[in-house]
Amino acid sequence: MKSMTNRSRFVILFSLVALVSTLLSFSASAGEDSAEDIREEHSFDQLIIGYTDQETSIEKIAVREKSRRDVSAISFESISPRDSRTEVVKLGKNISVKEAIRRLKGQPGIRFVEPDYIVYALTAPNDPYFASTATPLWGMRGSSSVPANPYGSNAASAWDLGYVGNSNVAVGVVDEGIQVLHPDLVGNIWRNPKETAGDRIDNDGNGYVDDINGWNFVNNNGAVYGGRTLDAHGTHVAGTIGAKGNNATGVVGVNWNANIISAKFLAATGGTTSNAIKAIDYLTDLKRRGLANIVAINNSWGGGGSSQALLDAINRAGDQNILFIAAAGNSGLNNDASASYPSNYVCDNAGSRGWDCVVAVASINSTGARSTFSNFGLTTVDLGAPGEDIWSTIPGGYLSYSGTSMATPHVTGAAALCESINPRLSAKQIRDAITSTVANTPSLLGSTATNGRLDVGAMASACFAGTYLPLSLANTSTPQVLPAGVVGTAYSQKIVTLNGTGLNTWSVTVGATPSILPPGLTLLGGVIAGTPTTAGTFTPTIRVTDGSTIIDRQVNISVSSTPPGAFTLTAPINAATRQSLTPKLSWGTSTNATEYQYCISITPGCSPTISTGTNRNVTVNGLTAATRYFWTVRSKNADGQFTTTSSGERSFTTR
Numbered sequence: 001m002k003s004m005t006n007r008s009r010f011v012i013l014f015s016l017v018a019l020v021s022t023l024l025s026f027s028a029s030a031g032e033d034s035a036e037d038i039r040e041e042h043s044f045d046q047l048i049i050g051y052t053d054q055e056t057s058i059e060k061i062a063v064r065e066k067s068r069r070d071v072s073a074i075s076f077e078s079i080s081p082r083d084s085r086t087e088v089v090k091l092g093k094n095i096s097v098k099e100a101i102r103r104l105k106g107q108p109g110i111r112f113v114e115p116d117y118i119v120y121a122l123t124a125p126n127d128p129y130f131a132s133t134a135t136p137l138w139g140m141r142g143s144s145s146v147p148a149n150p151y152g153s154n155a156a157s158a159w160d161l162g163y164v165g166n167s168n169v170a171v172g173v174v175d176e177g178i179q180v181l182h183p184d185l186v187g188n189i190w191r192n193p194k195e196t197a198g199d200r201i202d203n204d205g206n207g208y209v210d211d212i213n214g215w216n217f218v219n220n221n222g223a224v225y226g227g228r229t230l231d232a233h234g235t236h237v238a239g240t241i242g243a244k245g246n247n248a249t250g251v252v253g254v255n256w257n258a259n260i261i262s263a264k265f266l267a268a269t270g271g272t273t274s275n276a277i278k279a280i281d282y283l284t285d286l287k288r289r290g291l292a293n294i295v296a297i298n299n300s301w302g303g304g305g306s307s308q309a310l311l312d313a314i315n316r317a318g319d320q321n322i323l324f325i326a327a328a329g330n331s332g333l334n335n336d337a338s339a340s341y342p343s344n345y346v347c348d349n350a351g352s353r354g355w356d357c358v359v360a361v362a363s364i365n366s367t368g369a370r371s372t373f374s375n376f377g378l379t380t381v382d383l384g385a386p387g388e389d390i391w392s393t394i395p396g397g398y399l400s401y402s403g404t405s406m407a408t409p410h411v412t413g414a415a416a417l418c419e420s421i422n423p424r425l426s427a428k429q430i431r432d433a434i435t436s437t438v439a440n441t442p443s444l445l446g447s448t449a450t451n452g453r454l455d456v457g458a459m460a461s462a463c464f465a466g467t468y469l470p471l472s473l474a475n476t477s478t479p480q481v482l483p484a485g486v487v488g489t490a491y492s493q494k495i496v497t498l499n500g501t502g503l504n505t506w507s508v509t510v511g512a513t514p515s516i517l518p519p520g521l522t523l524l525g526g527v528i529a530g531t532p533t534t535a536g537t538f539t540p541t542i543r544v545t546d547g548s549t550i551i552d553r554q555v556n557i558s559v560s561s562t563p564p565g566a567f568t569l570t571a572p573i574n575a576a577t578r579q580s581l582t583p584k585l586s587w588g589t590s591t592n593a594t595e596y597q598y599c600i601s602i603t604p605g606c607s608p609t610i611s612t613g614t615n616r617n618v619t620v621n622g623l624t625a626a627t628r629y630f631w632t633v634r635s636k637n638a639d640g641q642f643t644t645t646s647s648g649e650r651s652f653t654t655r
């Protein structure tokens with residue numbers, strides 16, 4: 001940070017001056033100025049410059065100093081510690097954003113130059129018609145819950161299966177701040193494990209002093225809650241993701257247990273793109289440093305034009321396996337036709353990642369209709385979720401809001417719940433679990449990429465799929481046979497406890513011999529995973545404790561070696577005629593084979609038993625003329641496993 005001070009005043013002042021700036025640029029555009037007008041609301045005295053990589057540090061300094069001189073910069077800073085190629089530059093008094101962009105665009109060493117757009121929370125004003133207190137929390141219900149609402153997110157169905165979230169799973173809320181001491185949130189707010197509060201020291205070394213529950217990018221301090229009127233939107237979003245469940249208080253989030261991090265960048269007057277970038281990078285860095293297991297960032301805000309710098313930051317989050325869940329917007333528009341940011345960004349590293357870390361969310365109401373205010377888009381909006389008349393936490397109480405802002409945290413909460421069900425899933429797998437299990441919804445047909453709405457119950461089963469193993473805390477009598485593994489092939493088995501209370505911790509205890517996991521496998525958070533390196537049968541004892549009860553249970557994992565690989569017979573060709581009386585049979589390579597065996601017979605269906613060692617051909621003697629012979633080969637590995645040829649049995653006829 002160079003000389004930028006008093007950030008909060010700067011942000012608040014913006015809205016008055018932006019109008020003047022817009023008028024000035026409009027009148028200027030009537031003249032010969034060829035620079036494009038900036039239609040979207042933006043900071044009047046700063047912009048974002050992305051530099052290309054320079055050959056030498058001298059070039060790098062020269063390009064930057066020239067750029068700053070060109071726009072009479074009075075201060076500058078790297079946009080975040082994670083992106084030294086991009087700067088936020090505060091302009092001198094006598095130069096407009098438009099003029100500054102005109103001077104810098106296309107200059108050597110400059111990758112992009114763009115306005116610092118102003119963005120806003122995406123809550124629609126609460127329409128009294130929908131503000132019914134008779135059906136609170138409909139968005140959490142499903143068709144079989146009590147009370148039921150088939151158009152809710154069906155989170156209740158996941159709860160019925162015992163999936164209520166885990167405080168090990170973190171989500172970032174890039175928004176207003178959060179009332180961290182709200183009685184229905186206080187147990188589910190992240191606490192920086194390596195930061196000491198109030199000592200004015202950056203104990204964890206992440207560049208933020210005393211960031212205990214997150215960071216306030218508006219005021220540049222660790223106080224993420226500024227008061228009732230300032231942080232209602234962020235507090236509301238947090239409650240939908242993870243208001244404490246089963247505490248006889250207020251509301252409940254998709255996750256009863258969660259770990260919510262506040263990255264406050266929205267003030268009453270909105271927020272800047274540059275602060276959104278800092279907030280996203282802050283969260284990405286927390287994950288990189290191992291300070292929080294962030295699975296998703298909630299983005300219930302929008303506005304401004306396309307920003308390369310913001311997309312870069314979203315890609316950095318995606319690279320850390322973090323989903324970027326974004327509200328589609330509240331203009332009732334088709335985002336395919338008129339882009340809404342940030343939900344329209346495609347976070348795939350310009351195609352190289354192969355999947356998109358952005359999930360764009362539309363809003364539906366309690367009758368399944370797409371909300372009239374909700375943006376949509378067959379290619380740009382992924383799914384719908386409850387967004388009207390949504391009750392959640394606000395500072396000091398509870399209130400119902402509407403907006404794609406409210407739909408989005410249902411999806412973010414779902415991502416966190418999925419991670420809690422199966423911590424081995426990648427961000428892509430979590431995204432797929434969410435989008436592949438949507439409930440088909442007529443109002444979203446043709447207007448979202450999935451044609452459907454969030455179904456947390458169905459998603460939970462998808463997150464869980466293939467990894468279920470009951471290891472009951474109540475019953476330890478039967479040794480548990482786990483699925484077998486194969487040497488050299490990835491193995492993953494989740495162990496789930498039943499009937500326990502509290503957080504489970506896992507270990508392998510010393511017990512019967514051999515008491516180890518198969519070499520190559522590890523036990524972490526209830527998941528046995530890795531790639532086995534050694535064949536055999538292993539019977540480790542696994543210990544799990546829920547904090548009050550300790551259970552030891554022997555399990556049995558057999559690991560086979562890799563079977564020999566497929567191969568084909570090469571000569572003679574099948575049904576060959578006029579072969580010699582001493583034909584040479586040959587075949588291709590079978591991986592892992594230590595021996596090949598063949599057979600030859602005048603009747604079909606012979607069994608290969610004659611060894612050729614590792615030779616892949618054999619010359620046969622003693623055949624009879626003008627006779628049809630059948631032959632085949634199989635391969636064998638060191639452990640006696642066989643693979644038969646994929647050519648099957650062949651034949652030939654002698655001369």
Ligand SMILES: [Ca+2]
Binds near residue numbers: 205
């Ligand atoms: Ca810190």
Ligand SMILES: [Ca+2]
Binds near residue numbers: 197200201210
């Ligand atoms: Ca500290």
Ligand SMILES: [Ca+2]
Binds near residue numbers: 184246252
């Ligand atoms: Ca509650």
